[in-house]
Amino acid sequence: MYQPLADRIRPKSLDDVVGQRQLLGEGGLLRRIIDSGNIPNMIFYGPSGIGKTTVASIIARQTSRKLYHLNATTASISDIKSIVDELDTFLAPNGALVYLDEIQYFNKKQQQSLLEFIEDGRITLVASTTENPYFYIYNAILSRCTVFEFLPVEAEEMVRAVERGFQIACEGRSITIAPETAEEIAHSCGGDVRKAMNAVELLVNSTADGETITPESAAQVAQRSNMRYDRDGDSHYDILSAFQKSIRGSDPDAGLHYLARLLEAGDMISAARRMLVIASEDIGLAYPQCAAIVKACVDSAFQLGLPEARIPLAQAVILMATAPKSNSAICAIDAAIADIRQNGPGDIPSSLKDCHYGGAKKLGRGQTYMYSHDYPNHWVKQQFLPDHLADHRYYEYGPNKTEQAARAYWEKTKGSQP
Structure with missing residues (x-):
């Protein structure tokens, strides 16, 4: 039966995991937790192909627990209940570790239904997600889990995995790997070990015995795979x-x-x-x-x-x-919006209300309005804000040359009138 290279090369111990030194290196928090054997409910957050599933498998192996691997895109709560039914039987004598991949695809009801099983300790949940858990996972689950962020694997670390991948894929074959080929793949796979292994496997399978795999052919396979991007992610x-x-x-x-x-x-x-x-x-x-x-x-x-x-x-x-910088505009509009939300809009001064219709004078609309262009420098002092906001100020002149010039002009203009 065909087994992808990415599965054949999957590490069996924490020391063999490529990358994630911040979590699994000597003294790393996740490593200390795994070594203690007291495994809490956890969420592994990070892009695909960087070892989340591998680490979950190692946890299950080191703690002698049966690993149940579910994917939230196809699994349901009935699958969780079926696992619970196997507990305390010869099928799972030391308890179960449920690895739920892509937990963000569980809706709120499905996620909340996990609570009864993880709160009483019947199962240990290790969930993984490629999306920010603080956006996609509900608080009830988050509050009961420890979040660990997995990072894309650095190219220097990836070289080690690529070289091992070539060694395994080329067993029994007379294929030469040119210098810098592994480095080319390591730099082109965007920190994704699975993608790197797929490239290695494709190169080996498309190369005849006696031929050489070159960096140029590796670049053709990798193409733009180092661009990790999702418009909705x-x-x-x-x-x-x-x-x-x-x-x-x-x-x-x-x-x-x-x-x-x-x-x-x-x-x-x-x-x-x-x-x-x-x-x-x-x-x-x-x-x-x-x-x-x-x-x-x-x-x-x-x-x-x-x-x-x-x-x-x-x-x-x-x-x-x-260019010179100023955020005075966004600060001013945000201050105005906050003021309206806190104090209400208030009534528009009658002098500013529309007076271009019959009966406007009887309502007192526009009677005291002063037309700015009839006054020196096209300005005259009058109230424009609603009464209860009359003394509120939102705009503050920035320290840049342009705004300070405007400030000087208006201070001179407004100060010239009583």
């Missing part, structure tokens, strides 16, 4: 967050890096939308023309299409990253 929002924070932090190189990742993943729309936000949120009134320039660059990008679209988008990123 955590990596999407993590990249966009890093993209905006890099520009806000005035680092053009990092901004271009994250733009390149978005474009390589084919997600120009998300990049463009975020850039339009950044122009007003982070550059704002320090360089008001920036919003118009970024909009022009985005429009040009969509008219051009990729690959040429990368040029105006890069221009906009560099412009924003090197």
Whole structure:
């Protein structure tokens, strides 16, 4: 029976696990827990192919528990109940460890139904998810589990697994592995051990005895597999967050890096939308023309299409990253919204209400309004906010040259009138 290389190479002990040194290395918290034999309910969070299932299998083996492997996309509560029915029998004499893969696909009712089984200790739950558990797993489960984050495997660690994969896959074959081939795969698989093993297996199966597997052929197999990206997953929002924070932090190189990742993943729309936000949120009134320039660059990008679209988008990123920064606009509107929610909107002053209809004068609408353009410097002192908010202020001038110039102008203008 065919067994994928990724399964054949699966480690049997913690020392053989590739990566996750922060959890499984000497003194790592998860390692200490496993070595103690007192296994709590746990959630393993991280991308696929980095050892979550492997570690669960090792836990079951080291604690002499029967491992039940379920996938939330196909499993149901009846499967959990069937496992409970086997407890205290010769089938599971030391208790059961239930590994529930992709727990985020269990709905709220299904997740809550697990509580009665994990609270009384009849089963030990180890759940895994590729999505942020604090977004997708309900609090009742989270509060009873310890969350461990698994990270993509570093290329230096991955080389070890790739070399071992070639050794196993080439048993009984006369195939030569050229230098740097393992490094090429290790750097191209995006930290995913399973993906690396699939590449190794494909290369070996497509190579005849007496031939050599080269880095060039490895690059063809890997292609763009190092781009770990899901438009609806955590990596999407993590990249966009890093993209905006890099520009806000005035680092053009990092901004271009994250733009390149978005474009390589084919997600120009998300990049463009975020850039339009950044122009007003982070550059704002320090360089008001920036919003118009970024909009022009985005429009040009969509008219051009990729690959040429990368040029105006890069221009906009560099412009924003090197421009002066101000968040006074977002702070001002957020303060206004918070004030309305806390204190209510209030009635609009009668002087500001619409008076362009018959009977408006009888209602006292617009009678005391003063037309600003009839006064020096096109300004006259009057109340615009509702009475109960009349003294509230939302906008604070930023320290940049543009806003300070505006501040000086209006202080001079408003101070010239009694």
